[in-house]
Amino acid sequence: MAEIVLRQSPLDHLSLDARAVAEPGPAGVVAGERRFVAKVNLRGDPADEAFVKVAKGALKVFLPTTPNTVDGKRDRYALWLGPDEWLVIGAPGTEGRLVADLRKALDGIVAAVTDVTEGRTVIRLSGVHARETLAKGCGLDLHPRAFGRGRCAQTRLGKANVILHQLDDAPTFDVYVERSFADYLWRWIEDGASEYGFAIVAEPIMAALKARRATR
Amino acid sequence: MTAQSHRNPTGGRIDRARTLGFTFNGRYYEGHPGDTLASALLANGVHLVGRSFKYHRPRGIVGSGAEEPNALVQLGQGALTEPNVRATQAELHDGLAAASVNCWPGVRWDIGAINGLLGGLFPAGFYYKTFMWPARAWRAYEWFIRRAAGLGLAPREPDPERYDGTHAHCDVLVAGGGPAGLAAALAAGRAGGRVILADEQAEIGGSLLAGGGTIDGRPARAWLDDATAELAGMAEVRVLPRATVFGYYDHNYLGIAERLADHLPPAERAGRARQRVWKVRAGRVVLATGAIERPLVFDGNDRPGVMLATAAQAYANRWAVRVGDRAVVVTNNDSAYQTALDLSESGVAVALLADLRAEVPAALAQRLSRAGIEVAAGSAVVDAAGGTRVTSAEIRRLGADGTTLEGPARHVPCDVIAVSGGWSPAVHLFSQSGGRLRWDEAIAGFVPDISRQAEVSVGAARGTFDLAAALAEGARAGAAAAHAAGFGDGTATAPAANAREVIAPRPVWRVPSAGRGKAFVDIQNDVTAADIALAAREGYSAVEHLKRYTTTGMGTDQGKTSNVNALAILAHATGTAIPAVGTTTFRPPYTPVTFGALAGRTVGPLFDPARLTAMHPWHVQAGTRFEDVGQWKRPWYYPRGSETLHQAVARECRAVRTSLGIMDASTLGKIDIQGPDAAKLLDLVYTNAWGGLEVGRCRYGLMLKEDGMVFDDGVTARLGPQHFHMTTTTGGAARVMAWLEEWLQTERPHWRVYLTSVTTQWAVAAIAGPNARRLMAELCPNIALDAIDFPFMAWRDGTVAGIAARVFRVSFSGESAFEINVPSSQGMALWQALMTAGAKYDITPYGTEAMHVLRAEKGFVIVGQETDGTVTPGDLGMDWIVGKKKPDFVGRRGLARADCKRPDRKQLVGLLPQDPKEVLVEGAQIMADAAAPPPVPMEGHVTSSYWSATLSRSFALALLKGGRARHGQTVPVHAYGKTSWAQVTEPIFYDKEGEKLRG
């Protein structure tokens, strides 16, 4: 797997892992990069039963038809992006299989399967002040009464286009950002969160923290 | 402490336990936490704070808050200095340093006061009538005028402080934390709604902080403390003190400016943002912005010591400050009676209260006489004598019609005149929201009439001055707003307060003059009643004309205390009713907002994103000079050692032509197109035909706008029968994507095509040069690379240096070239592998500049450089790409228009300067006649111009009238006074047959 070693995420040049902490402590905002998460863009007509059925079969995940919602399991889920568009998320390295399975299953059905894994990265943002940090640059109402766990939205954050996905009530958000904007957005988030106490954590810690919260 | 000569030992909402030292005009004073600069100065007996805008008359503190027209100071020093701060809004902190503005050498002795003596020469708009001779001299006159104008000094250093901005949403936004606003917030909060309560002062409470009164049978201040405590305990209620709602925009979007650190000494501000702008989307808005007291317009009404009655009262009650030793109160309404009582209670001897009304409120009058204060009914102050401080007031009886004076003059010695000319509801935000105003005779002021947005005004802001009524209105509005958002039943119980019966004010807009003094309407801009009369005489009788001609209401206070007086005096002068004169529209902001706060964090490194490619870190390491292309950072050239741009580019070009070059082409736009009708879409948006393109091949395409002008270009590859990969220009990616979606969704909705942007999915390294294929052969075992199996304009999948890659055989350089697309995360790995393996060929990274030279040698155009939105494919000599047989494509009809068929259109040509060493200026114009005097007829311009290392001579591309028919001609090219001659040629200078790029 030589080339895997050689893969670089768009934030590697900031050497976040070197600055990462094992225990975020009192930090109001904890953030880190989720590298190489599999992302597959799926287009098709939700009114076309064949499409929905086949896609579900191939993904083992329902394609949400309720706007701005997410459906699926921990390591495989689909984000609603538009009336005929979804972003399918999978564990790192699974994009090839995902694309192949979908293309095979959808053969003969009008749909589009596109691997966008490399085009975007994910910044995970968590903590009691995560919401305020996002609100500094996002016009969406992120209040629990308006936006909550399992919700997603394509919107603007600072001057970058992003997809927001709220995973839990910590709250924890996954921010999907176009790779070329990742450097800007990270700096923007770190600057905005600094007043709340900001800690960087590496992916394993991120997962652990999330699990810990889940058990609470 | 004793230094504070006019501070009472008890009372007020200040913390006497701590003493704060500050300086004003270099002199040291002391005050306490809770003080504003104004209250602290008055506590030290300082009234004289500045000089006026035009006549440089001595000026004092008039108000106690946002309405202050006079007391503007330069706050802080060095990089932290700030001009024109209202002393009444500047919270005192230890070490605060302030100075008067607009006076030299000092506020006591000011050279500009000379203007006062020449005052007669400076009526309203005098500058429109003079300074016209001689014509050229205006800049000289202007030099003096500019230095006379302006108030404070702009900082001279970059601002060291940070600012912040944020979005917020709520069911109910309450603007103003006075009694009505508090009642509204409580009602809405109790119902469970999401509430934001914003108040401009450091402490919530508004008029309750300064006034007395009882609520629910207890002192109002006690009720206030409970109310704020309750609000603080509500999870969904956010209370923002030091936060001014400054703007009310469309769709209930409001701006709030919050001051986070201005009240702290600079040392304690470190790390935190100084100010924050809240952008609030509110379900409902409750405007509880209160009312602003009006001054009376009488001679000498601008002398230091003449102040608004409420201000005098606030200084006494809230700050325990005696505004003077001996006061005269003059009013045309009831409110100032309480002021007189409070003043005398605070230890100010109140000589007399003059009430313009013949009929005075009996109960109040009695309380005054019990306190030993004379009430002079039907009387007014007609002149205030004094210099840097008022020394006496001239009292006269008013005639029945208010325009004449009766009886003898009384001169009452005093050092303070507290004035109340009635109240103007603060309708600024309501007016900004688009609401319409109505003139209310009863209160002699404008009140909200017709709403345009989901808001309601309550309390004094709508002319309800009675405490009980204001509380009730607030509570009702808060409950209703919450209910509208789905919380509570819409009802609320208002706290009880003792109501008062009110005798209507007597508006006397211009107190008759006893002499020849100046009576000021706009104190900041030195606009007098006489100026307004003059404007009316000269026909500037529309209220907007009045404002602009006299500048009344145009100062930093935007006329908060002066607008209504000015209107009324204008109405009087023109013999019209006030409603007929109308009012001016209130513009945001309510009070001035710091530029930095509006910019927030969008400054410095966060001003605009820099888009980076996967190989960017390598370029940085290599010492690349970057070029900004849109938001992208693209390598411009790679200087070695001390190389100049020219030297580096020559070397990079030579490398590509003779051996091997490598370029980061990742920024090109890439769109994945899938669906049964994909080819149809390409046929529509490109000028050429796409149906016949085989899988495995690619083709160059031009996109036009409907007017036939070139809009973008790029190479598109067929990945499958229903699957294409389109590339666009770097700058055009987003534009083209939106363009395609627009055609699909709005014009061809039945077509089954899906578009996905994959611009950043792929990192692209382009290798070009005679050795490109050799290098590929080493790194790419699984693609047959010879020209037959992998011809020009084809693509193949395979691996390069072990990385899964899609390779395009396209060339923008004219050399045999391969564009290697790999997943972005492996772009760096690919680049490094190519650099290492290519070393034997001295592989040379080249930037956009070299790329431009190489493509120009081949006559390849760059959209945006050879084109500017006025160029057709024909102009570029690219008719070959315009499908003659195609029934339709975007731009086809546009091309058929008369003007697009003119034979003398500007057409792309090559230029060879007569001096082969001379590189023409890009943008240089081609003259029709080198000898012609200006205006010289021009026939085109140089679009691209370079030194060619390959041709070892200069060359250029140009657009030239009828150029294609003029090959061989020599034309004069002009730029910056220099005319050069160049020969017109075919726009291709290298490998005309294209053997190299096909080979």
Next chain:
Amino acid sequence: MLLIACPFCGPRDETEFRCGGESHIARPGPAETVSDERWGDYLFNRANPKGVHLERWLHGHGCGQWFNVARDTVSHRVLAVYRMGDPPPKDLTP
């Protein structure tokens, strides 16, 4: 900052959208049959009403969908939002 209800994503700030100008403009054709005047009218002439304007918006920073908006160009009130291809609502009083 207008608040525009994307028919797909719901209410969003104006800055997420791009205004595409007047809606319901039919593209004339086939090209041969269209006069220069007719073409110029299609390309450039606009109703530009003071009052209700039927216009196209793109939710460019959201779902990427085009849709129609009926908006009062004086008060900026949004009177209706409807999908591409749908006819404008009947009763549109500002």
Next chain:
Amino acid sequence: MKYSLLGLIKGAGNHHKDWPAAWRQPEPKPAYDVVIIGGGGHGLATAYFLAKEHGVTNVAVVEKGWIGGGNTGRNTTIVRSNYLWDESAHLYEKSLKLWEGLSQELNFNTMFSQRGVMNLAHNLHDLRELNRRVSAIRLNGIDSEFLTTEQVKAFCPIINTAPTIRYPVLGASLQRRGGTARHDAVAWGFARAADRLGVDILQNCEVTGIRREGIRVTGVETTRGFIGARKIGSVAAGHSSVIAAMAGLRLPIESHPLQALVSEPVKPVLDTVVMSGAVHVYVSQSDKGELVIGAGIDAYNSYAQRGTLQVIEEQMAALIELFPMFSRMRLMRQWAGIVDVCPDASPIMARTPVEGFYINCGWGTGGFKATPGSGWVFAHTIAQDRPHELNAAFTLERFSSGALIDEHGAAAVAH
């Protein structure tokens, strides 16, 4: 009564009681030779030049509100003539020449201040365009020069020319004869001068319809009754489409808001006009001391003269990028005007298919600078019933022939 220093000294003696009305407030006559719709700078200038240059004095200017209340009184007062295409350059240069003698011509100080207009370049494309424009402008006999980054710094020391900022200043073009003027004074000066030549200025007189007989106009319906007219000139920027519709015409015009703002007044700190396309802001300092700052246009059609917050936020960020020292200055007032946006960013000053109906519109964001020139050529067009050579290209027909005068590429920031 002539305006002069002497007059002011006399006036000082008697409280300036003798200054007469700057213009009469007459009742409408039943009919005029020419009715100009729109009492802005362009309309008043047209009336003035009709009377002065063409002897047509039986003229009325009808204004729905108060004169100068539209874009004349809402713009950022920049005057320049550095346009790319010959047609534009000659038109705006004619205007600039008129500006240079306008105060004396009108005996009203328009405070035309030739403090220079500088257009900054922030990338290589800007530089290329800038060279192209400067070369063309100079060959057209108009002053324009190129400034290096160092020369920019020398000419305006407070600009941040550090190479480290996001979009560094790579150079600039400078037109020294460009500058600013007092916008209200332009309207008032033309009104006063036109009035003295017999022109009736009718305020609070809104046009509600245009009466025609066949294809020929006969007058205008107004809120002050019908007013007959042999010729009608529409100079109603912002509302051009509305007026044209009354005459049964469709125009290639959209009405969009253009925002502007001023800071609190401060002592002199900026003595030129700075414009930046890439960073997108333009700024100058008024004689009163306010920084006058402009933005681009909002993307949607609008007839509301209201500003928005997001545009101002962007303006401030851009301003601070170029002038970090302005960060602690304060916004005092913001507003918007309604401008005619024309597809090729050039105006229309021409006859129309309706006989006797002439239109002057489409100035987009740049109309103020053209005020005297626009009035001058439009007066000629109306009086002679044919365009002057200076406006011969600015026709309606160009939108079907395709002979546009596309100033987009070069227009940089709107203004």
